[in-house]
Each structure stands twice: as C-alpha cells, then as structure tokens.
C-alpha cells in the first residue's frame with residue numbers, strides 16, 4: 001500500500017504538538033503505518049519553510065490550496081486559528097482527503113454543520129482534535145462507565161479552567177467572537193463539553209451565564225493601545241442530558257492559580273470517578289461496594305495495563321503520560337483509521353454537535369433562559 005501523505009495547514013503551537021505526535025508514532029509503538037510528512041502550508045514562505053524543517057515535513061508552501069488540492073496528499077491536518085478551519089477543511093474533503101481539524105470545529109454551528117455535511121456526503125474519514133479523549137485514564141474512566149462500574153449515572157461536573165488570560169494578555173483572535181466563536185467557552189469549554197458527550201451522553205438543553213471580565217486588552221505588538229474583547233472570560237453552564245442526567249461546565253481562562261484543570265467528576269449509583277489533567281496519571285475512584293469502614297476515594301495510577309499503555313517504556317504505574325502523549329495516541333489512531341478507511345471518533349459530527357451546544361449556551365446567556373439544543 002502506498003504511504004499516507006500528510007499535508008499540514010498551519011505551523012503554530014498546536015501544529016507543533018501534532019508534529020510531535022506524528023514523529024513519535026514509530027518510536028513509541030513500532031507499528032508505523034507507512035506515512036510521510038509530505039507538505040506544510042503556513043501564512044508566508046519563511047514561516048512555512050521554518051515550520052516544515054522543524055517538524056520534518058519534506059515540502060512547504062504559503063498557499064494552503066497547494067496542500068488541499070495536491071493529488072498526492074492523502075490526509076490533511078487543519079491546525080490554523082478557528083476562523084481558518086472551514087475553507088481548507090472543505091476543500092480537502094471535496095478533494096477526497098481524510099481530514100483532521102482542530103477544535104472547535106468552527107467558530108459557528110452553521111459552518112460546522114456544512115463541514116460535517118460535506119464529509120458525510122463524500123464519505124471522508126474525519127477527526128476533530130479533542131485530544132483529551134486519548135489521555136489514557138480518561139479513556140479508562142469511560143470504559144469503567146460503559147462497563148457499569150459506576151452503576152446508573154446520575155450526574156457529571158466538568159471544568160476546563162486556566163489563568164493565562166491576564167489583563168495584559170494581548171487581543172489575539174481568541175478574543176474576537178467572530179473569529180473564535182466565543183472566548184473561554186470555545187477555547188476550553190469545547191473540550192469539557194466533548195468530555196460530557198464522550199463519557200456520559202448527549203445534552204438536550206442548557207442554561208448559562210457568560211461573563212467578560214477584562215473588556216479591553218492591549219493590541220498585539222502595541223502594548224499602549226487597547227482594543228475591545230467581546231468574548232467570555234468565564235462561562236458557567238448547566239446542562240440537561242438524555243435520560244435525565246444532570247451536567248455542569250465551567251470554562252475560564254482567568255482562574256488564578258489553575259493551569260491545566262481540565263477535569264470531571266461522574267457520580268453514579270454504585271460509584272464515582274474524578275479526573276484532573278493537572279494530575280493526568282491519577283484517576284480517583286470511589287466504590288459504594290467498599291465496606292463502610294473503608295469507604296472513600298482511592299487513587300488508580302495509570303500504567304501499561306491501561307489504554308494506550310504500550311506508549312510507556314517501563315512497566316511502572318504512575319511513571320507518567322502527559323499532554324503530548326495524548327497527541328501521539330490521537331495521531332496513531334488517526335493513521336490506523338485512515339489506513340483502513342474506517343470512520344474515527346470524535347468525527348466532524350461530534351465537532352458539529354459541540355458547536356451546536358456552545359451556540360445554545362451563548363443564546364441562553366444572552367436571553368437569560370433555558371435553551372434547547374437542536375437534535
């Protein structure tokens with residue numbers, strides 16, 4: 001079989017993490033499906049050349065169409081800012097490529113639906129970069145839930161909170177609602193919403209509060225001139241899920257002291273699990289079957305017997321997997337799916353659903369009432 005030829009659109013922060021994932025596959029797993037890091041597109045020639053050389057891509061261009069149209073390219077990876085996802089993704093889909101696109105899929109639900117519809121019509125293999133699904137103990141928590149270890153699920157609380165968006169943080173595209181879709185909700189909350197859907201189920205209605213705390217931020221490269229942010233710095237949302245399950249999302253990038261608190265707690269009739277990405281090798285588990293004298297959360301340490309355990313070089317539980325390992329796991333699954341032509345999860349369908357839920361959250365905050373999520 002001819003190798004999968006990868007075209008990467010965008011060479012910034014997350015593209016670097018993707019490149020690490022691609023480059024790690026053969027070292028970590030030794031089962032590298034034939035693929036080649038073929039061509040990278042950036043906004044101009046010098047950025048493209050620098051990123052291509054750094055990430056081990058063989059060719060580069062300043063025109064993303066030369067990636068999405070290239071008949072040799074099999075898989076297109078869209079890692080541009082959110083407002084630049086749709087055009088390269090759709091062009092790649094229309095040219096029959098498999099496509100992985102970063103999250104959130106789009107800055108609005110209508111465009112996300114169009115992206116999903118094109119993929120569905122053409123039968124492309126797609127994936128959205130909700131990488132936390134492939135943190136081993138997150139995958140394991142889901143296995144426990146699916147296997148009934150928590151009994152009947154009652155509720156899930158999720159959060160993704162960080163503290164980097166200080167008042168002096170510049171007014172980049174993430175603070176422009178048209179470009180980003182929303183603020184902390186889109187950047188961070190999209191992952192938390194994906195966790196709810198992945199672990200427990202589909203939201204049917206939402207009730208939310210969004211708050212802009214820092215209204216003016218310095219313009220990039222002009223620190224004495226300020227411009228207006230029109231996005232949420234903090235969002236709290238209540239969600240009703242199918243089957244009467246209750247859910248909660250808190251997204252914030254101004255939560256002082258919180259660095260990478262992407263986490264959840266799921267409570268069921270027979271137990272609970274708690275996870276926090278600041279401690280990615282620990283899953284806290286409570287079983288109501290423990291004797292009364294021994295009840296309490298215990299710590300499960302991630303190791304080789306957990307999902308993706310073959311990444312670990314040593315058989316020592318808690319030796320550690322982190323953020324970048326989830327990207328390696330993601331890219332390995334992606335390559336396997338593309339090689340077999342099998343649909344992957346989270347797909348563009350999942351990406352569209354998250355966009356829909358975020359839009360319902362924004363509408364609820366604006367109208368100060370419960371809003372149904374379209375099905």
Ligand SMILES: NC(=O)c1ccc[n+]([C@@H]2O[C@H](COP(=O)([O-])OP(=O)(O)OC[C@H]3O[C@@H](n4cnc5c(N)ncnc54)[C@H](O)[C@@H]3O)[C@@H](O)[C@H]2O)c1
Nearest residue numbers: 010011012013014041042043079080081082102103104129
């Ligand atoms: N899954 C995650 O954990 C995660 C983390 C960070 C960002 N993201 C997502 O990744 C996307 C990119 O975010 P980022 O932080 O990497 O942004 P970034 O600004 O660091 O990188 C974006 C890159 O795209 C390039 N670019 C702009 N216009 C282009 C064009 N026309 N053609 C080719 N390249 C172009 C820019 O020059 C820049 O290098 C966003 O959608 C974001 O939400 C996901």
